[in-house]
Amino acid sequence: MPSEENPFIPGKPASATPEFEEPQCPQGPLGSKPDQSGPRPTTPTGADSADGQTEQAQQGEYHTTAQGGRLPDTNHSLKAGARGPVLLQDHHLREKITHFDHERIPERVVHARGAAAHGTFVSYGTASTVTKAGFLQPEAETEVFTRFSTVVGSRGSPDVARDTRGFATKFYTSEGVFDLVGNNFPVFFIQDAMKFPDIVHAAKPHPDREIPQAQSAHDTFWDFVSLHTEATHHTMWQMSDRAIPRSLRMMEGFGVNTFRLENAAGETSLVKFHWKPENGVHSLLWEEAQLTNGFDPDFHRRDLADAIEAGAYPRWELGLQVMPDSEDETFEGIDLLDPTKLIPEELAPVTSVGMLTLDRNPENYFAETEQVAFHPGHLVPGIDVTNDPLLQGRLFSYLDTQMTRLGGPNFSELPINRPRCPVNDMFRDGMHQTAVHQGVAPYKPNSLDGGNPFSSKGEHALIDVPQPVAESVKERRASASFDDHFSQARLFWLSLTGIERQHLAEAFIFELGKCYEETIRQREVKNLAAIDRGLCETVAEGLGLDVPQTTEQPAADVTASPALSQISGRWPVAGRKVGLVASANTPIEQITVVRKAVGDVGMVPLLIAPRGGRLGEGNTAVAVERTYSTMRSVEFDAVVLAGGIETSTAIDVLISEAWRHLKPIATCDDAEHLLEEPGIGLDDPGIFCGGGPEEVTKQLIAALAEHRTWARAEM
Ligand code: HEM
Numbered sequence: 001m002p003s004e005e006n007p008f009i010p011g012k013p014a015s016a017t018p019e020f021e022e023p024q025c026p027q028g029p030l031g032s033k034p035d036q037s038g039p040r041p042t043t044p045t046g047a048d049s050a051d052g053q054t055e056q057a058q059q060g061e062y063h064t065t066a067q068g069g070r071l072p073d074t075n076h077s078l079k080a081g082a083r084g085p086v087l088l089q090d091h092h093l094r095e096k097i098t099h100f101d102h103e104r105i106p107e108r109v110v111h112a113r114g115a116a117a118h119g120t121f122v123s124y125g126t127a128s129t130v131t132k133a134g135f136l137q138p139e140a141e142t143e144v145f146t147r148f149s150t151v152v153g154s155r156g157s158p159d160v161a162r163d164t165r166g167f168a169t170k171f172y173t174s175e176g177v178f179d180l181v182g183n184n185f186p187v188f189f190i191q192d193a194m195k196f197p198d199i200v201h202a203a204k205p206h207p208d209r210e211i212p213q214a215q216s217a218h219d220t221f222w223d224f225v226s227l228h229t230e231a232t233h234h235t236m237w238q239m240s241d242r243a244i245p246r247s248l249r250m251m252e253g254f255g256v257n258t259f260r261l262e263n264a265a266g267e268t269s270l271v272k273f274h275w276k277p278e279n280g281v282h283s284l285l286w287e288e289a290q291l292t293n294g295f296d297p298d299f300h301r302r303d304l305a306d307a308i309e310a311g312a313y314p315r316w317e318l319g320l321q322v323m324p325d326s327e328d329e330t331f332e333g334i335d336l337l338d339p340t341k342l343i344p345e346e347l348a349p350v351t352s353v354g355m356l357t358l359d360r361n362p363e364n365y366f367a368e369t370e371q372v373a374f375h376p377g378h379l380v381p382g383i384d385v386t387n388d389p390l391l392q393g394r395l396f397s398y399l400d401t402q403m404t405r406l407g408g409p410n411f412s413e414l415p416i417n418r419p420r421c422p423v424n425d426m427f428r429d430g431m432h433q434t435a436v437h438q439g440v441a442p443y444k445p446n447s448l449d450g451g452n453p454f455s456s457k458g459e460h461a462l463i464d465v466p467q468p469v470a471e472s473v474k475e476r477r478a479s480a481s482f483d484d485h486f487s488q489a490r491l492f493w494l495s496l497t498g499i500e501r502q503h504l505a506e507a508f509i510f511e512l513g514k515c516y517e518e519t520i521r522q523r524e525v526k527n528l529a530a531i532d533r534g535l536c537e538t539v540a541e542g543l544g545l546d547v548p549q550t551t552e553q554p555a556a557d558v559t560a561s562p563a564l565s566q567i568s569g570r571w572p573v574a575g576r577k578v579g580l581v582a583s584a585n586t587p588i589e590q591i592t593v594v595r596k597a598v599g600d601v602g603m604v605p606l607l608i609a610p611r612g613g614r615l616g617e618g619n620t621a622v623a624v625e626r627t628y629s630t631m632r633s634v635e636f637d638a639v640v641l642a643g644g645i646e647t648s649t650a651i652d653v654l655i656s657e658a659w660r661h662l663k664p665i666a667t668c669d670d671a672e673h674l675l676e677e678p679g680i681g682l683d684d685p686g687i688f689c690g691g692g693p694e695e696v697t698k699q700l701i702a703a704l705a706e707h708r709t710w711a712r713a714e715m
Helices: 091-101 191-201 219-227 229-239 286-295 299-309 366-370 389-405 487-495 498-513 518-529 533-543 588-600 651-660 669-675 693-703 710-714
Strands: 114-123 141-150 165-173 176-183 259-262 270-278 315-324 351-359 383-385 577-581 604-609 639-640 665-667
Touching: 091 114, 091 669, 114 165, 141 351, 141 366, 141 389, 176 270, 191 389, 219 229, 219 286, 219 518, 229 487, 229 498, 229 639, 270 588, 286 299, 286 498, 286 651, 383 389, 389 533, 498 518, 498 533, 533 693, 577 651, 588 665, 639 651, 639 693, 651 665, 651 669
Parallel strands: 577 604, 577 639, 639 665
Antiparallel strands: 114 141, 114 351, 141 165, 165 176, 259 270, 259 383, 270 315, 315 351
């Protein structure tokens, strides 16, 4: 109430007197006036605080309107009599239908199909010599959210399309959000962002019939890449096994573009980011991928979620290739600003700097996986961009597209995008503003809000490395060092093993074989001659084309990079799936022994039987997870056939596909007879017969560590 001491003065300026000069040191805002208060802090669903996840979820047991009024009936609209017309006054009906009508948001223009998980990144501290980024200092632990995606398909497209995969990680660091927005290939189709709409228009379904979905096997894609030869290296990766990963957990990730790092002493270096999966890099076979897309279009997202649920947490080491920040931004003759080039690990080894573990599945797909917004310009102190013209365009594109996709400029306030450090950006208002800002002076300089917010002086401030810009003229032109489009395509080819090369050539034959225009096939085959004569001849023969007469010769001085091959070594088998076929005639001990051996190494046994229900009696009975009609070989990495199974078409198909797809197969007891009909030899590589159930299962697990029985591919 106004009084003599505190008279009512309309427009009383502030709760404290502002300083005469612009304030120079950080201090709190002057504060709200006594008559002011924002809304009581309430979660989107009416709870008092947003401390926990349950407060963000729906509240209470009763069905309510969006305003919290309890509803007695949601099954009948309000009508003029049971058979009469619906009344306009039925607010519940209109609110329910209206909200439903607006449930969809635009899908991403690229990378629309995705799956994601939460996790933690633990720094080894080994990067502190090259960057001052806080999350890469010793023992730093940072929460992360990683989204994997395909590029071309729409949101409902199948998971195992032949495509590049996105691998985007949001680090919620104490210095702000850092997004590492990479792919599972180290190179890109184009050298300049200006071409991005072109490559995407070419790869997307044809604009007339909108087919094919999520595929590059069509005319417009091959028309573009055969004419635009800077795409050649990426196209080689796209035709390789890397484009059909066995699992999102078994993919490498690459930042692709070169970044500039700065350490505490102000020294800079040029760096490429790598993710190395603990489970190794493994792929599907093409026939397997095609079957999988029909049998389980959600194969990759199911695999990721199942593995996390089973406790087989996927892990990747973050690695850095560190190159000197030289004036020409080139390393060993390779232009670091050209995103169609990689740096072979044999020339610049990858140093491990930390471990990413994904250990939590999202609670709600839309709120998290769909609404997350990555941006290669979300940087932290110690990490800066380079002049790579692709990266420069990306810096514009993501924010721009997210404005439309997420409906306005405030999407960084969505729970999944919120930084985990103080934000005082002076941005105000706009669609879907959820912050309740205080003060009157979202501008600088000001004295009315105490000069807040203050610019950081040095520590924890974002950096713009004062990189000299060469004397130049304004022009639309690429550096001459970007002209070589073939030698690294050849490098990739030479780095692959025989079976990988065979798969790659077969992929070209398949994809070009799907093009209607022979000119396009001929043009691409001519390009292949500049990569490798043998590859060109194999593909031409497969397509029934003449080998082109060309003066273009493959580069002579290319050295292979064995690190690019994915067939070598032995890898953890955790999270792999083993199909165990049994029947009511199988002794229950056999089932128990195999399941235990499989489970002991973190793999998932799935019991298959002719019918559903349980096998065995009483306490030892085991639930049947797949029946003959719900299973298909592509779901399993290996198959164990228990005793007591009768021959059937379903089992023949299972075994012959598993054999053709180079999967280990083990038999117990009399199950050897099942191999006769599909014509499989007991001595074939990767076939384990004749021992007890535990012994053959262990042999099968040991074989699985090499991913597939590669020796069988030679047969
Ligand atoms: C090095 C090359 C590139 C890589 C590694 C890359 C990677 C990615 C990834 C991983 C995503 C999915 C992010 C998510 O999960 O939400 C994405 C989305 C996207 N990318 Fe790129 N991209 C590259 C080049 C470009 C270029 C050159 C442009 C445009 C000039 C571009 C525009 C977009 C757009 C518009 C989205 C959708 C973003 C959204 O709606 O949230 N990308 N990119």
